[in-house]
Amino acid sequence: MFKQLLLWILGGFLLQAIQIEIPTPPESIDPTQEIKAPPAILSLLKRSCYDCHSYQTKMPWYGEIAPISFEVKSHIKNGRSALNFQTWADYTPQRQQKIYQGIVDTINFRMPMPLYLTLHDEAKLSSKERHAIKAWAKGLLTPIER
Numbered sequence: 001m002f003k004q005l006l007l008w009i010l011g012g013f014l015l016q017a018i019q020i021e022i023p024t025p026p027e028s029i030d031p032t033q034e035i036k037a038p039p040a041i042l043s044l045l046k047r048s049c050y051d052c053h054s055y056q057t058k059m060p061w062y063g064e065i066a067p068i069s070f071e072v073k074s075h076i077k078n079g080r081s082a083l084n085f086q087t088w089a090d091y092t093p094q095r096q097q098k099i100y101q102g103i104v105d106t107i108n109f110r111m112p113m114p115l116y117l118t119l120h121d122e123a124k125l126s127s128k129e130r131h132a133i134k135a136w137a138k139g140l141l142t143p144i145e146r
Contacts, residue, residue: 021073025055035088041136045085048112048123052079054086060119075113103137 037045050056057076062068083099091099103111107130112123125133 029055029086033087033089035085037136041133044125044129044133048125050085051120051123052076052112052116053083054080055084056086075116097142100137100140104134104141107134107137 035042035045046054046056051058052075060072062072083102088096107125112120112125117124
């Protein structure tokens with residue numbers, strides 16, 4: 001029994017050596033590259049989306065403890081690669097349109113992710129806030145994309 005406990009403890013410490021790296025933000029971020037949105041919408045995006053979709057990630061304490069860190073950092077890495085609101089100007093107009101459509105399609109059901117919301121009450125969006133984000137994104141779609 002003691003040996004098993006010791007092995008579990010040792011395994012837990014060894015697991016900490018395995019880390020998923022998320023890209024570090026550039027030393028300076030050009031604010032002109034960030035997505036342009038009305039202040040109310042930008043505030044909602046920053047509150048509910050920027051942890052995974054920008055360089056402004058607020059890493060929680062559990063985000064550094066394996067194996068939970070694997071999940072947290074993988075979500076951040078994937079979120080930034082799918083969309084980074086702070087590098088918006090780097091996207092082609094076609095890519096921006098796809099993202100607007102993605103926001104329209106996911107804001108009511110999948111984003112922010114339900115698991116994320118269980119630990120981040122402040123990121124929860126009311127139905128009115130979700131509707132506002134959806135209406136904003138839908139309003140920016142070109143007629144072909146609608």
